[in-house]
Amino acid sequence: MGKILEVKNLKKYFPAKKSFFGRAQEYVKAVDGVDFHIDYGEVLGLVGESGCGKSTTGRTVLRLLDPTEGTILFEGQDITHFNKKQLKSVYKHMQLIFQDPFASLNPRKTIGATLEEVFLVHGMKDRAERRERARELLEMVGLRERDMDKYPHEFSGGQRQRVVIARALAVNPKLVICDEPVSALDVSIQAQIINLMMDLRERLGLAYLFISHDLRVVRYVSDRVAVMYLGKIVEIAPVEELFQNPAHPYSKALLSVVPALKPGNRRERLVLKGEVPNPVNPPSGCRFRTRCKYATRKCSEIEPEIKPVGNGHFVRCHLYNSA
């Protein structure tokens, strides 16, 4: 299977402080050199603390934000500098699901109108046909035809998220960027939405970039997982390999806080000391060294490269350089 999405050295800086003449002097390096790819039909989980640049990565890949540097290849096409018109054709194959189902639907439009509008924008002229397609979509996500004339405020969070998924699927995408799609929902509803997403993936052959801070959910849905820290991917591996064998000291700490499934199978809980450094001025060398108990002088001088350690596992850490 080929790659549906490939991201190379992606950077997104936000101006943080401006000089008197409006020239930016300092930048928040939200995403600072990120590389990854997603295969057709694959789910890549992207995890990390809040503020590490996960969501910015997702939005930049969609070109909702313009990248500062780097290349985004979608189905082999370089979309990094596509204009609006060109992006419209890309968006037929790449969609977005948001975290907050309360903010992601237009409160003044009925569910039916919201879905029909997508078909209208993409050139479906016949009104009856649009309505029929909207009805099919709602059925696909487990809502009923009579829900079409309701407004978003008449639905619960879980139902709204179903509508958001239906809207994303209206264009027949191959890749869906999911930005914390279930974090705003109750746990019982989370399970339903996740199962719906997995079911749709199987039926429609979707690939997901699944951005989340919830490690249990990521473990359940992903094929591979990338761990992000302060704007960089520090480790990327197949899901079970990562959860059984985390290599990077940050991943180890992150995964140690996931509650064990079997009692008695408890791992030692590693608690990180200190705060996440300011992304305006990340530490020299390895970004994690300020909170890493294995840090050596080398870590503050040379930034580690991301290196393979076998089993499709890649780590950005000097401890594994010899492997």
Place this chain on the structure above:
Amino acid sequence: MIIRQHSSGEASIGNEWVGKTELETVEEKRKNLLGQSVKKLFKHKGAVIGTVIILAFIFTAIFAPWLTSYDYDKPNSAAVLKAPCREHIFGTDEFGRDIFTRIVYGARISLKVAFVAVVISLIIGTVLGAIAGYYGGVVDYIISSITDIAWAFPTSLLAIAFIATLGPGLQNVIIAIALASWAGYCRVVRAQFLSIKQREFIEAARVLGMSDARIIFRHILPNSLTPIVVMATLELPKAIVVEASLSFLGLGAQPPQPSWGAILDSGKGLIGQAPWVSFFPGLMIMLVVLGFNLFGDALRDVLDPNS
């Protein structure tokens, strides 16, 4: 609010992981938001009084010729400066014209000028505010600077300045009021756009390939209407006052046109011997402005989601 539990097993896919019930909060059917607002509005005392005054004002303006048997512009030397009596309930002016008749026809002028001026300034302000708020950057900087300059001048002063260049007359009064009062709408609309364009459903619209025009007019504007409507309601009485002031100064309605400001002006010198000439147009201006303000304030309270 009813909280009910219902089985959605047959309708939704993939919910076998956790139980088969979905806890749903079903809000009371509130499809007709507009109807609800109207209901709330009529529980508001001020709104009812305001509505009655506004309706009476509009009714007067429309049916002016049927409300009186006199002409507003024909002098009558037999009835000069008559105090209010049975034939002339508001009295007559120095040419013997019936004040009531002139006020009734004056309502037409007030309503027309205020309404047209508010609509024009609303369009100017909304378009500029939408462009500034949506596109941001240099465009926003330029538009906001112009708005701040326009905002710095009192409306009537700016309107007088425009009249000075355009010349007197009611049509120019409309243009002057419109050009002098769009800045408020511009600011409100810009602020609305700045906050709404951050919302996720706008990002979704962009990712679904919608054009800027569609996003502005179909997604952002309908969600920013509330403050615009309230503002327009409160701008109407201001426009009425500015029109009356300009006519009072002789810059607006020209004789024998019966603008309330002009009638007030004609009675100015006779205030000792015939106070009714100035009193009734003044009272009308006050009543109508009060009516619009009561209604506008109530509308703001009702439409404010925080109330």
